[in-house]
Amino acid sequence: MELVVDNIRHKFGELTVLDGISFTVAEGEILAVIGPSGCGKSTLLSILGGILQATAGKVYAYGKPPANSLNPLTYIFQDFSLLPWRTVEANVMLPLEHHPLSRDEVRARVDDVLARTGLSDFKTAFPKQLSGGMRQRVGIARALAVNPAILLMDEPLSALDAQTRDLLMEDFLALWLRDRISAVYVTHNLSEALYLADRVCVLSRRPGRIREIVTIDIPQAERKAPAAQVRLAELHDAMWKLIKGEAQEAEREMTHG
Amino acid sequence: MADVHVLPRSAVNIASRSDLTEVPFRGGGFIFKSHKGVGIIGFIVLFGLWELSVRAGWVSPVFLPSVSDVALALWHLAASGDLWLHLRASLMRFFFGWGLGTSAGILLGFCIGVWSLARGIGLPLVSALFPVPKIALLPLFILWLGIGESSKIATIGLGCFFTTVIATFSAIDAVPRNLIRMGQSFNVPPLAVLTKVVLPGALPGILACFRITTSICLIILVSAEMIGAQYGIGSLIILTGNLMQTDQLLAGVVVLSMLGLCIGYALSRLERWLLRWR
Numbered sequence: 129m130e131l132v133v134d135n136i137r138h139k140f141g142e143l144t145v146l147d148g149i150s151f152t153v154a155e156g157e158i159l160a161v162i163g164p165s166g167c168g169k170s171t172l173l174s175i176l177g178g179i180l181q182a183t184a185g186k187v188y189a190y191g192k193p194p195a196n197s198l199n200p201l202t203y204i205f206q207d208f209s210l211l212p213w214r215t216v217e218a219n220v221m222l223p224l225e226h227h228p229l230s231r232d233e234v235r236a237r238v239d240d241v242l243a244r245t246g247l248s249d250f251k252t253a254f255p256k257q258l259s260g261g262m263r264q265r266v267g268i269a270r271a272l273a274v275n276p277a278i279l280l281m282d283e284p285l286s287a288l289d290a291q292t293r294d295l296l297m298e299d300f301l302a303l304w305l306r307d308r309i310s311a312v313y314v315t316h317n318l319s320e321a322l323y324l325a326d327r328v329c330v331l332s333r334r335p336g337r338i339r340e341i342v343t344i345d346i347p348q349a350e351r352k353a354p355a356a357q358v359r360l361a362e363l364h365d366a367m368w369k370l371i372k373g374e375a376q377e378a379e380r381e382m383t384h385g
Numbered sequence: 386m387a388d389v390h391v392l393p394r395s396a397v398n399i400a401s402r403s404d405l406t407e408v409p410f411r412g413g414g415f416i417f418k419s420h421k422g423v424g425i426i427g428f429i430v431l432f433g434l435w436e437l438s439v440r441a442g443w444v445s446p447v448f449l450p451s452v453s454d455v456a457l458a459l460w461h462l463a464a465s466g467d468l469w470l471h472l473r474a475s476l477m478r479f480f481f482g483w484g485l486g487t488s489a490g491i492l493l494g495f496c497i498g499v500w501s502l503a504r505g506i507g508l509p510l511v512s513a514l515f516p517v518p519k520i521a522l523l524p525l526f527i528l529w530l531g532i533g534e535s536s537k538i539a540t541i542g543l544g545c546f547f548t549t550v551i552a553t554f555s556a557i558d559a560v561p562r563n564l565i566r567m568g569q570s571f572n573v574p575p576l577a578v579l580t581k582v583v584l585p586g587a588l589p590g591i592l593a594c595f596r597i598t599t600s601i602c603l604i605i606l607v608s609a610e611m612i613g614a615q616y617g618i619g620s621l622i623i624l625t626g627n628l629m630q631t632d633q634l635l636a637g638v639v640v641l642s643m644l645g646l647c648i649g650y651a652l653s654r655l656e657r658w659l660l661r662w663r
């Protein structure tokens with residue numbers, strides 16, 4: 129399934145936060161969306177998944193989701209959004225409960241995703257007992273349990289410390305290399321985008337417009353290799369130049385109120 | 386791995402330095418230590434002084450009977466069976482009144498919490514009626530419902546109703562919106578969002594209000610029983626007060642204190658069980 133985003137504009141009251149956003153997310157692609165804080169990245173993601181209504185423009189799904197997909201557009205949240213009163217497995221079960229699945233099917237799906245995210249030993253733990261990294265693993269497991277066609281990831285690693293972030297990035301890439309689930313990956317972190325994305329959509333400061341869509345022309349599996357580092361550094365610099373001016377301006381605007 | 390140089394331990398040679406001053410510790414105090422079993426000391430001192438002042442004749446036992454007299458009176462009340470009659474009447478009123486008021490309050494609080502029209506209509510009404518001391522309505526309820534149990538139960542129920550409404554919808558307001566949006570993003574049906582996200586999320590706030598409403602209801606219970614009841618701890622206290630039987634009066638007060646403690650204990654057990662995820 130592909131996602132087609134057509135000319136999205138969004139206003140909060142009189143304030144335009146997004147303007148003229150159009151792109152497509154191809155089957156099996158990770159599209160990173162990067163931009164200075166307050167540029168409307170998260171707003172865009174809410175619009176993509178249908179939990180916020182855009183002022184103008186439409187989002188279309190093209191093609192059919194996988195046959196066993198229970199929720200084609202599935203979020204992974206920055207704050208994990210786990211129910212604190214549910215154990216790990218009960219949290220993963222939540223999106224399955226209103227579907228006509230047998231107990232065994234639910235059990236099988238939950239056990240499978242918990243194993244894939246390395247959570248099998250923490251089934252009965254409550255979120256409070258887990259570290260931030262483990263909590264986000266639960267968030268990822270819950271998303272995978274519904275067999276999504278496209279993952280909508282809202283700064284999924286921003287709430288984590290640098291080491292946990294690297295660990296989770298590697299784990300997520302391993303998962304993605306296996307299943308190639310499309311994803312829109314909103315972040316303000318260039319190295320996350322460079323490590324994971326096929327293409328990076330660079331947004332301007334508010335009102336968010338697309339500055340450029342940069343293709344990272346190295347397969348994800350090879351990005352840790354020494355041979356790739358020169359090209360990645362070039363791309364990093366190119367994108368940093370685009371973002372730097374925007375970020376500086378955005379910061380100046382914030383200080384002036 | 387490339388060579389990584391680490392400063393060897395011996396590089397810090399304390400013995401060879403004469404200009405060292407130790408950094409003084411200044412983080413003491415303000416730390417709570419647990420003193421097990423000292424709670425009893427306060428009671429021993431208070432009761433000891435009390436007993437002593439009565440026995441030494443510093444105060445008249447008519448106005449302040451000694452601790453042992455109060456204990457004896459309590460024993461006699463229990464042995465004669467009177468205590469159970471009073472306690473049963475009080476407990477019955479308390480649980481019916483509090484139970485009805487709380488259930489109705491949670492129901493309306495939930496409506497106000499999740500439905501904006503109900504909030505628009507209900508909130509001004511609740512705000513207007515909340516400050517009225519509910520015991521002031523007892524005479525009216527007696528006119529409407531008679532002097533029997535229903536007027537007392539209605540007053541007690543009303544006493545906790547408004548507090549429960551306010552606590553319930555505030556607790557619902559405090560449920561993180563992102564959890565509700567998470568549910569919606571997984572297509573969880575609205576009713577299931579209410580039962581699986583909103584209700585458990587609001588539960589801590591609702592349970593916390595039980596502590597307040599049970600103590601409100603205890604106050605109203607005793608006041609209502611003082612106004613007119615044959616049995617009940619409140620009527621025992623007002624009756625023995627009129628007859629200057631201060632030992633029995635204080636025995637009634639002790640029973641009320643015990644009752645409050647038991648309710649508080651039961652509530653904390655309930656909280657610990659229902660909120661074991663915290």
